[in-house]
Amino acid sequence: MSDGEAPLPSSQDLSVQAAEDVSTVARGGAIQIVGQIMQRSLSFLFSAVATQPGFLNVAGFGLYRFVSQVFAVAGQVGLMGFNYASMRFISAARAQNDPGGVRSAARIGLIGSGVASAVVVLILVLGAEIIAGPFADDATERSQLAYLVRVGAAYVPLFALLQVLRYCTQAFRTMVPSVVAGNIVQPAARFVLGIGALVAGFAVTGAVTTLALSMGAGALVGAYYLRRMVTEPERRAERPSLVRPMLKFAFPQAGASLLQIQALGLGVIVLRYFEGNFQVGLFAIALALQGPGAVFLSGIV
DSSP states (O other), rough: OOSSSSSOOGGSOOOOHHHHHHHHHHHHHHHHHHHHHHHHEEEEEEHHHSSSSSTHHHHHHHHHHEEEEEHHHHHHHHHHHHHHHHHHHHHHHTTTTHHHHHHHHHHHHHHHHHHHHHHHHHHHHHTTTHHHHHOOOHHHHHHHHHHHHHHTTTTHHHHHHHHHHHHHHHHSSSSHHIIIIIIHHHHHHHHHHHHHHTTTTOOOHHHHHHHHHHHHHHHHHHHHHHHHHHHHHHHHOOOOOOOHHHHHHHHHHHHHTTOOOOHHHHHHHHHHHHHHHHHHHHHHHHHHHHHHGGGGOOOOO
């Protein structure tokens, strides 16, 4: 070591709190890696099975992926950033030993995302024909797309509920409930229910329906964990008014989420505007092949 270099701190120089923080980050990253492996593996397997002749084939899978990406965008709009707001305000309330703040932040996040997603569902159901119009070549195709949008519209509130519950549990300084609900239970339910629907002959309609149902399964697990984690004083405490500050925090977060083009899969939607279901299916297969290689990119807290 040269004279100009500062000596590296030894493990004894770390405070107990710093050591705990390092341990928390390490555990969180490891748990997320396990969850990502599970999620991406099941997604890849579902894609491999669904594209086989006798099930959806490539064109049918392209139609499914297009509809699912429409729901992904709609889900982010319905979420309206309340997942981030809930996590931020619950964390702050727990740091200040404010049980009422924990209760209020969780309730506002759940109610706010529920109201926003209900509005999005109403738009999807009533405006399905309009949404499908630019992506359809004829009246039959437009009716099919509109039907699938209406069938799977429940995805939006269930997705919002799952995400808010996941982020609420993360405010308790653990990643386990979030990973179990969102990266293990939901993908597993989607795989099992989706393959079952394909085997039963429900084709794209079955795949879209089970996608929404899998979000509901994950939300049930998230609700179970959050109920266990909230303490008795937090359940009974008076709720301070956090509506205005949470709205101010949530709305910019919602805008930032909509700018995540890769996460929303807008490439699928843009391609479908110019090409047909078969080309979208090929593109979706290529994206699925990238999944296993990107596992470790997401294993961080």
